[in-house]
Amino acid sequence: MTHSSSRYNETRNPFADHVGFSMEPGAPGESTARLPIQPQHLNPNGVLHGAVLYAMADTGMGAAVFPTLAPGELCATIEIKMTYFKALVQGDVVCRTVLVNRGKRVAYLESSAFAGEVLLAKATGTYAIFTPSQAAAARAAGPATASAESRACP
Amino acid sequence: MTHSSSRYNETRNPFADHVGFSMEPGAPGESTARLPIQPQHLNPNGVLHGAVLYAMADTGMGAAVFPTLAPGELCATIEIKMTYFKALVQGDVVCRTVLVNRGKRVAYLESSAFAGEVLLAKATGTYAIFTPSQAAAARAAGPATASAESRACP
Amino acid sequence: MTHSSSRYNETRNPFADHVGFSMEPGAPGESTARLPIQPQHLNPNGVLHGAVLYAMADTGMGAAVFPTLAPGELCATIEIKMTYFKALVQGDVVCRTVLVNRGKRVAYLESSAFAGEVLLAKATGTYAIFTPSQAAAARAAGPATASAESRACP
Amino acid sequence: MTHSSSRYNETRNPFADHVGFSMEPGAPGESTARLPIQPQHLNPNGVLHGAVLYAMADTGMGAAVFPTLAPGELCATIEIKMTYFKALVQGDVVCRTVLVNRGKRVAYLESSAFAGEVLLAKATGTYAIFTPSQAAAARAAGPATASAESRACP
Numbered sequence: 001m002t003h004s005s006s007r008y009n010e011t012r013n014p015f016a017d018h019v020g021f022s023m024e025p026g027a028p029g030e031s032t033a034r035l036p037i038q039p040q041h042l043n044p045n046g047v048l049h050g051a052v053l054y055a056m057a058d059t060g061m062g063a064a065v066f067p068t069l070a071p072g073e074l075c076a077t078i079e080i081k082m083t084y085f086k087a088l089v090q091g092d093v094v095c096r097t098v099l100v101n102r103g104k105r106v107a108y109l110e111s112s113a114f115a116g117e118v119l120l121a122k123a124t125g126t127y128a129i130f131t132p133s134q135a136a137a138a139r140a141a142g143p144a145t146a147s148a149e150s151r152a153c154p
Numbered sequence: 155m156t157h158s159s160s161r162y163n164e165t166r167n168p169f170a171d172h173v174g175f176s177m178e179p180g181a182p183g184e185s186t187a188r189l190p191i192q193p194q195h196l197n198p199n200g201v202l203h204g205a206v207l208y209a210m211a212d213t214g215m216g217a218a219v220f221p222t223l224a225p226g227e228l229c230a231t232i233e234i235k236m237t238y239f240k241a242l243v244q245g246d247v248v249c250r251t252v253l254v255n256r257g258k259r260v261a262y263l264e265s266s267a268f269a270g271e272v273l274l275a276k277a278t279g280t281y282a283i284f285t286p287s288q289a290a291a292a293r294a295a296g297p298a299t300a301s302a303e304s305r306a307c308p
Numbered sequence: 309m310t311h312s313s314s315r316y317n318e319t320r321n322p323f324a325d326h327v328g329f330s331m332e333p334g335a336p337g338e339s340t341a342r343l344p345i346q347p348q349h350l351n352p353n354g355v356l357h358g359a360v361l362y363a364m365a366d367t368g369m370g371a372a373v374f375p376t377l378a379p380g381e382l383c384a385t386i387e388i389k390m391t392y393f394k395a396l397v398q399g400d401v402v403c404r405t406v407l408v409n410r411g412k413r414v415a416y417l418e419s420s421a422f423a424g425e426v427l428l429a430k431a432t433g434t435y436a437i438f439t440p441s442q443a444a445a446a447r448a449a450g451p452a453t454a455s456a457e458s459r460a461c462p
Numbered sequence: 463m464t465h466s467s468s469r470y471n472e473t474r475n476p477f478a479d480h481v482g483f484s485m486e487p488g489a490p491g492e493s494t495a496r497l498p499i500q501p502q503h504l505n506p507n508g509v510l511h512g513a514v515l516y517a518m519a520d521t522g523m524g525a526a527v528f529p530t531l532a533p534g535e536l537c538a539t540i541e542i543k544m545t546y547f548k549a550l551v552q553g554d555v556v557c558r559t560v561l562v563n564r565g566k567r568v569a570y571l572e573s574s575a576f577a578g579e580v581l582l583a584k585a586t587g588t589y590a591i592f593t594p595s596q597a598a599a600a601r602a603a604g605p606a607t608a609s610a611e612s613r614a615c616p
Contacts, residue, residue: 320506321505321506321511322501322502322503322504322505322511323502323503323504323505323511323513323514324511325502326480326481326502326503327480327513347476348476348477348479348480349476349477349480350476350477351475351476351477351521351524352474352475352524353536357475357476357477357478357517357520357521358520358539358542359477359481359513359516359517359520359521360477362513362516362517362520362542363511363513363516363517366511366512366513366516367505367511367513370505370506382507384546384549385512385546386545386546387543387544387545387546388512388516388543388544389541389542389543389544390541390542390543391540391541392538392539392540392541395538
């Protein structure tokens with residue numbers, strides 16, 4: 001199964017489900033993730049773990065890029081940098097993502113995480129866009145690891 | 155409760171527990187996180203979600219900085235950038251973190267995630283180190299959000 | 309001499325002058341840098357060297373933070389990430405910077421470099437804000453290197 | 463002219479020359495840049511401008527990737543993050559770069575800037591590797607801007 005064989009919002013995202021946030025893909029190049037904070041999202045100091053916000057941003061970037069892929073194309077995270085501004089101990093988090101630049105082979109996205117009107121964190125990331133001919137063959141052969149080019153949209 | 159009132163490896167990390175990795179703090183300035191991949195760690199394409207590796211790196215950086223704090227000091231993630239090289243579909247992941255530079259107010263750390271000998275991803279991050287006088291007072295007053303300076307080591 | 313003893317736009321910036329761009333500080337938290345591309349700004353392939361845009365962003369972030377400092381405070385670059393979208397071979401570049409989040413000890417800024425309406429690159433950076441008591445003393449003693457805390461706004 | 467038509471260390475790098483550092487490409491995947499600090503390299507506070515170190519890292523990453531390209535391939539900076547640890551007011555700077563991961567389409571490199579034994583700053587960056595068929599055609603048509611894919615190694 002690849003993203004190109006089905007619509008993104010019909011696919012399951014096991015890790016997003018496990019963390020506990022929902023995705024609203026929106027228009028191509030946009031997405032929104034929503035999370036109600038639960039006790040399992042906290043760090044040792046009792047505040048929201050930064051990796052929860054990162055999971056929302058990474059997943060949100062994949063969801064925003066996905067509708068812009070041509071048939072047969074996949075995308076994979078190259079890198080993401082996330083910067084934190086405020087801590088949160090309870091309530092709801094919304095992470096909004098926009099596609100800022102879409103090259104032929106590299107896309108650049110930005111995510112902003114909010115609690116109401118308060119900006120909690122921002123992320124910027126780049127995604128590789130490619131047609132997975134060789135990678136798909138490698139995957140079919142069943143390796144435990146594959147090139148980053150076959151990671152595909154998170 | 156702050157990190158300075160107890161040893162790090164005696165504290166609980168709810169989100170690390172929820173994701174399913176264990177921490178081995180090691181010597182001051184070092185840490186190791188270990189994860190056996192389970193179905194809930196995958197992304198829509200059936201490979202390990204990048205945010206799982208990020209959770210291990212962010213938590214590992216906090217664990218590596220923590221033993222270098224003076225009494226009363228806390229630390230908080232300023233930012234982390236993670237870059238991905240290989241996808242993984244099954245097996246075990248080890249994330250090793252080292253403190254590369256420890257200034258008085260800012261620490262810089264690097265994490266490397268491996269599947270056996272294969273380098274999956276690398277992260278670099280900066281942490282603020284501070285004495286939370288005002289922040290602690292703000293927290294005691296019970297706000298839902300607090301300045302980033304009170305996030306403390308993840 | 310520190311930044312706090314004079315207005316930013318009255319200070320000289322030797323490296324900005326050497327590269328050949330001018331600064332327009334604007335309102336507190338904003339700045340604009342302008343560069344007419346000259347032959348010395350090119351890389352081996354005849355396009356604008358990415359480090360020229362970075363110099364404009366780093367300098368622009370310092371200029372945007374500077375007016376927000378309290379008397380006696382300095383700022384220093386913690387880190388900057390710059391991502392490139394388009395190459396440019398001639399013409400003028402404008403780099404606009406905005407202060408997105410101003411904590412007590414850390415500021416977060418974003419820069420966007422344009423050729424006309426075309427977005428060439430974006431940068432995000434964090435700056436430490438501090439009162440340089442010890443660092444100033446160390447500087448007065450004349451070391452060749454000093455802690456990052458004494459780097460001050462670029 | 464492209465990088466693939468000549469050896470890297472035979473090409474001129476106008477901006478590196480203008481800043482005033484020299485490149486020693488070394489083995490494929492490695493490079494060293496050297497700079498004697500001059501007055502034009504300083505920022506308003508009289509310390510080495512961070513963008514000088516960035517210029518050495520960006521150029522060094524290009525020089526390290528270049529020997530690993532196949533005939534006809536080019537590379538272009540996707541993004542670089544640089545983190546600063548120590549300020550420097552005089553002396554010599556050496557920036558060492560290593561290629562850490564070389565995928566088919568993306569390379570990851572790390573640079574470390576030193577004054578003697580003192581670590582001043584570290585950078586991590588990703589480079590796109592591609593065969594510039596369309597981009598070359600676009601360039602031949604003479605636009606002032608081109609897709610990032612035609613930026614080529616700095």
